[in-house]
Amino acid sequence: MTSFPDPDGVVPLLRRGTVMVVVMAPGATPEDVARVVARVEAAGGETFVSTGVSRTIIGLVGDVDAFWQLDLRALPGVAAVHRISDPYKLVSRQHHPERSTVWVGSGERRVPLGPGRFTLIAGPCAVESAEQALEAAHIARSAGASLLRAGAWKQRTSPYAFPGLGVTGLEILARAGEATGMPVVTEVVDPRDVPVAAEHADMLQVGSASMASVGLLQAVAETGRPVLLERGHTATVEEWLMAAEHIAQRGNLDIVLCERGIRTFEPTTRTTPDLVAVPVAQAASHLPVVVDPSHAAGRRDLVVPLARAAIAVGADGVAVDVHPHPEDALCHGPQALHGAELRELARAVRRLPAALGRQDTPAAYPRS
Numbered sequence: 001m002t003s004f005p006d007p008d009g010v011v012p013l014l015r016r017g018t019v020m021v022v023v024m025a026p027g028a029t030p031e032d033v034a035r036v037v038a039r040v041e042a043a044g045g046e047t048f049v050s051t052g053v054s055r056t057i058i059g060l061v062g063d064v065d066a067f068w069q070l071d072l073r074a075l076p077g078v079a080a081v082h083r084i085s086d087p088y089k090l091v092s093r094q095h096h097p098e099r100s101t102v103w104v105g106s107g108e109r110r111v112p113l114g115p116g117r118f119t120l121i122a123g124p125c126a127v128e129s130a131e132q133a134l135e136a137a138h139i140a141r142s143a144g145a146s147l148l149r150a151g152a153w154k155q156r157t158s159p160y161a162f163p164g165l166g167v168t169g170l171e172i173l174a175r176a177g178e179a180t181g182m183p184v185v186t187e188v189v190d191p192r193d194v195p196v197a198a199e200h201a202d203m204l205q206v207g208s209a210s211m212a213s214v215g216l217l218q219a220v221a222e223t224g225r226p227v228l229l230e231r232g233h234t235a236t237v238e239e240w241l242m243a244a245e246h247i248a249q250r251g252n253l254d255i256v257l258c259e260r261g262i263r264t265f266e267p268t269t270r271t272t273p274d275l276v277a278v279p280v281a282q283a284a285s286h287l288p289v290v291v292d293p294s295h296a297a298g299r300r301d302l303v304v305p306l307a308r309a310a311i312a313v314g315a316d317g318v319a320v321d322v323h324p325h326p327e328d329a330l331c332h333g334p335q336a337l338h339g340a341e342l343r344e345l346a347r348a349v350r351r352l353p354a355a356l357g358r359q360d361t362p363a364a365y366p367r368s
């Protein structure tokens, strides 16, 4: 704003419910300005024009989506158009200042995810057999996890990699959840599988590679099941929240955001865990935010340190891979924790929040 010699003309614009700012080019004529004003006012908006020494800026008040459709950037003399308000509404904290809690499961198996709690989600990356899933579920439960995760359909990069057991895997997972008293969360990759997944799982996950698949987002939303929405590994926080808005628009606000690493130039880890995204997403949105250090790092040795960091940065939970025999795992064995490592992580989950001054309810921490 210092480039504007008339700051008094700028500040009031931003104080009057401005949702968008149009910056005119230095050589813009009064006719160019009038054309922008006329187009906005014809669309039912209000304009506040601030004429500086070298530039004029126009603040717009009204329906930001309607203004966006006007394509003001294409008008003569317009240098830039900036949104001031969030491009999402239902998931925004601007319209819903209280942070939300999402409940997964029913009856005695109901598990909360949200402020004042730290929820441990654990399980194998993929369901491989009834024995493996049940063993992993017992390890997870005895360590103190309250939600069981595992994939029946895996969205693999290679068409030759293990794709999951499909509906058979789903049934096995549901039985493992029942046997251990944990609600289950599983990923859906194809919208056609959503109904059967919703029949067997308590929460549906949309994976990183599907984050922007609008058809899938809408299909999971319409089941009414809570949704675990992974951040796309090339998505900005804003794009992630717009994906969540697609779910919310279908009337389903039971959405938990999961930060699982983003693609950067750093090859040491599978993706780069973007922990700053946790407080950023929590400030922008009322939805709970958890972290998946297993898929983010792809390395077992980093999962516990990253989970500690996730607690410190204020995450509402972590989702981690655990496997009875990681060396034999059919999917992502190198990132899967052994039982002893999961118990170490669970100790951090019990002790760290209070040590770090978090106000979480101790009763909600995993027991073990």
Ligand SMILES: O=C[C@H](O)[C@H](O)COP(=O)(O)O
Residues within 6 Å of the ligand: 125, 154, 155, 156, 157, 158, 161, 207, 295, 332
């Ligand atoms: O587990 C989740 C996905 O399948 C995974 O992130 C893709 O992994 P891949 O590249 O090993 O297939």
Ligand SMILES: C=C(OP(=O)(O)O)C(=O)O
Residues within 6 Å of the ligand: 125, 151, 155, 187, 207, 208, 209, 230, 260, 292, 295
């Ligand atoms: C987090 C997962 O996968 P993705 O790599 O698609 O985020 C997962 O399988 O749980």
